[in-house]
Amino acid sequence: MRTVYHEQLDALIRQLAEMCRLAGIAMERATQSLLQADLVLAEQVIGDHEQITSSSARAEEAAFVLLALQAPVAGDLRAIVSSIQIVADVERMGALALHVAKIARRRHPQHTLPEEVNGYFAEMGRVAVDLADSAREVLLSRDPEKARRIREDDDAMDDLHRHLFSVMMDREWRHGVAAAVDVTLLGRFYERFADHAVEISRRVIFQVTGQLPTEEEIATY
Numbered sequence: 001m002r003t004v005y006h007e008q009l010d011a012l013i014r015q016l017a018e019m020c021r022l023a024g025i026a027m028e029r030a031t032q033s034l035l036q037a038d039l040v041l042a043e044q045v046i047g048d049h050e051q052i053t054s055s056s057a058r059a060e061e062a063a064f065v066l067l068a069l070q071a072p073v074a075g076d077l078r079a080i081v082s083s084i085q086i087v088a089d090v091e092r093m094g095a096l097a098l099h100v101a102k103i104a105r106r107r108h109p110q111h112t113l114p115e116e117v118n119g120y121f122a123e124m125g126r127v128a129v130d131l132a133d134s135a136r137e138v139l140l141s142r143d144p145e146k147a148r149r150i151r152e153d154d155d156a157m158d159d160l161h162r163h164l165f166s167v168m169m170d171r172e173w174r175h176g177v178a179a180a181v182d183v184t185l186l187g188r189f190y191e192r193f194a195d196h197a198v199e200i201s202r203r204v205i206f207q208v209t210g211q212l213p214t215e216e217e218i219a220t221y
Contacts (some may be wrong), residue, residue: 012066012083017139019090020200022052024132027193031125033104034117034186035181037111045101052094054077059087068198076145078210082203086139088195093132096193103182112182114175120164124190127157131197138204147201157194161187 026045033041060184062085072080105113113121131153138147164187167173180190204209 005066005072005076006162008062008066009076009079009083012059012062012080015055015062016083016086016090017136017142019052019055019059019087019094020132020136022048022055022094022156023090023097023193024129026052026094027100027125027132028098028129029130030097031105033101033120034120035125036110037104037108039105039108042101042105042108045097046105048208049094049098052091056087056091056094060084063087075207079207082183082207086200086203088121089199090135093193093196094188096196099189100186103186107182112186114179114183117167117183119162120160120167121186121190122189124157124160124164127153127160128190131157131194133201135197138201142204142208144205144208147204150197150201154194154198157191 026048029041030045032038033045051188063080067080067084070076131150134150134153137143138150164183168183173180
């Protein structure tokens with residue numbers, strides 16, 4: 001019976017890892033649609049979002065079935081409860097990529113971003129995809145050291161976000177209020193995407209150690 005339980009738990013973890021992969025692909029395509037004013041890519045992200053939401057529903061159901069039928073305790077209970085929380089984190093990552101794609105679609109055929117901030121968003125997109133890939137690897141490996149390194153990438157995202165904000169606040173900004181609003185919203189979407197990847201790493205550390213570190217503690221874990 002316990003062998004079956006652990007097989008089901010492993011299958012759930014693999015499902016969560018696959019959701020991270022899908023979220024990373026979505027953000028990569030959404031970023032390209034944003035930078036290139038590519039309507040086809042934006043529509044693809046929007047159309048493919050159903051894969052993430054349906055995977056989320058299946059993963060959540062599988063977790064609750066394990067919780068109800070197997071009556072897990074200690075580490076097994078931590079694993080399932082954390083998995084339910086991770087479902088929500090990954091679903092939000094997918095939703096944030098969706099928001100990026102929708103803004104790109106709304107502004108098409110015009111480019112959403114002023115040219116001077118394109119480089120920031122290209123790099124934020126790269127970091128976001130790396131974070132999704134890292135979250136996937138952490139879920140599969142259950143390696144606290146890999147989980148710790150996710151915070152380092154999140155720090156890079158925070159630095160990019162701060163620099164982006166300073167560009168908009170500069171008195172040389174000549175792109176108007178609408179562009180500033182778009183840039184602010186988009187920057188926040190990327191920052192939140194990274195934050196959810198950090199949350200996944202925290203939950204994996206909790207699964208393995210029984211302790212839920214603060215974000216600050218992850219950096220020195």
